[in-house]
Amino acid sequence: MRYAILLLGAPYSHQASHSALRFAHALIARGHALQAVFFYHDGVHNAARLAAPPQDERHLTDEWIALHAEHGTSLEVCIAAALRRGLVDEREAVRHGKSGHSLEAPFELTGLGQLIDLGQRCDRLITFAP
Amino acid sequence: MTAHASSDLLVILRHGPHGSSLLRDGLDAALVAAAFGQRVSLLFMGEGVMALVDDQQTDPLGPKGTAATLTMLTMYDIETILVEEAALEHIGLAPSDLMLPVCLMSGKALSALPASHRLVLTF
Amino acid sequence: MLLHVLNRAPTTSRVYQQALAMMGEEDRLLLVEDGVQGALPQMVRHFSEVHGRLFALREDLASRGLLGRCDASVQVVDVDGFVHLTEQAERTVSWY
Numbered sequence: 001m002r003y004a005i006l007l008l009g010a011p012y013s014h015q016a017s018h019s020a021l022r023f024a025h026a027l028i029a030r031g032h033a034l035q036a037v038f039f040y041h042d043g044v045h046n047a048a049r050l051a052a053p054p055q056d057e058r059h060l061t062d063e064w065i066a067l068h069a070e071h072g073t074s075l076e077v078c079i080a081a082a083l084r085r086g087l088v089d090e091r092e093a094v095r096h097g098k099s100g101h102s103l104e105a106p107f108e109l110t111g112l113g114q115l116i117d118l119g120q121r122c123d124r125l126i127t128f129a130p
Numbered sequence: 131m132t133a134h135a136s137s138d139l140l141v142i143l144r145h146g147p148h149g150s151s152l153l154r155d156g157l158d159a160a161l162v163a164a165a166f167g168q169r170v171s172l173l174f175m176g177e178g179v180m181a182l183v184d185d186q187q188t189d190p191l192g193p194k195g196t197a198a199t200l201t202m203l204t205m206y207d208i209e210t211i212l213v214e215e216a217a218l219e220h221i222g223l224a225p226s227d228l229m230l231p232v233c234l235m236s237g238k239a240l241s242a243l244p245a246s247h248r249l250v251l252t253f
Numbered sequence: 254m255l256l257h258v259l260n261r262a263p264t265t266s267r268v269y270q271q272a273l274a275m276m277g278e279e280d281r282l283l284l285v286e287d288g289v290q291g292a293l294p295q296m297v298r299h300f301s302e303v304h305g306r307l308f309a310l311r312e313d314l315a316s317r318g319l320l321g322r323c324d325a326s327v328q329v330v331d332v333d334g335f336v337h338l339t340e341q342a343e344r345t346v347s348w349y
Contacts, residue, residue, distance in 0.1 A: 116139070120248075142275075142346075165344070175271055240275065249344065
């Protein structure tokens with residue numbers, strides 16, 4: 001089946017990101033395809049390029065990137081939720097006159113329409129929330 | 131019930147205005163889905179009924195509210211606006227306290243909603 | 254049949270009542286994260302109306318020291334079982 005995940009919880013503040021990652025690997029192990037993870041609400045913080053957790057903790061941002069590299073899962077970040085919270089890619093940084101960017105590929109800024117599209121295209125959409 | 135049977139998307143709003151952005155985020159998702167031509171039902175549940183309370187003042191120093199958005203729902207062709215009756219009673223409000231005409235839901239009609247929509251999003 | 258997923262404990266949140274109010278007669282309820290507290294013998298009475306359709310996530314029970322303390326009426330599933338439940342259900346509704 002084609003799965004998508006909607007992630008609403010910020011990393012480390014809540015268990016949502018850990019739960020979503022565990023579920024992601026489990027569904028892939030059962031032979032399903034994870035088309036996309038859509039990061040919305042505080043979930044956009046999962047895409048923080050500058051996150052530097054202690055070495056004895058999981059690096060959630062890197063784990064999402066690894067999921068993309070190994071399984072082709074797209075990492076889609078709601079642009080409206082991200083910009084409000086200071087998560088900008090290079091293009092948006094230039095557009096808003098910022099000196100640096102805080103989000104980079106393979107995370108991609110996208111609109112909420114993409115979430116609606118995933119809901120239509122995928123067989124299952126599972127929400128992980130704070 | 132026929133008005134919202136087999137719709138595309140049910141958005142369940144369970145948070146009040148101002149205190150968190152979940153209500154706004156849920157409404158935004160509903161509006162975008164409606165703009166994409168989907169048939170959207172909104173269900174205000176629990177504390178979410180606070181979103182509909184009439185006479186919400188604009189607070190220039192507070193978070194941007196949702197009242198203005200709610201008054202425009204019909205412009206987005208979102209006409210199925212449902213309210214959990216028990217939530218309204220629990221808070222001690224009546225439909226006349228609300229800014230929009232709503233359809234009160236309880237019992238089996240309420241619990242049948244998730245099964246009659248292709249996708250359910252809770253906020 | 255739908256799968257409802259609840260991550261809040263009955264002691265701290267009334268959200269479990271919302272989940273129960275929205276469940277159809279065949280729907281299942283999976284307790285995850287802090288929600289697994291609901292699987293304890295003292296707590297499980299809150300879920301009596303979904304008896305036989307109540308599940309709890311093994312990993313979240315284990316990390317909280319609750320794995321051996323679950324009520325016998327609760328079906329414990331690991332994350333593979335969680336995925337399996339989502340396969341069987343037409344869709345999943347999250348309560349938080």
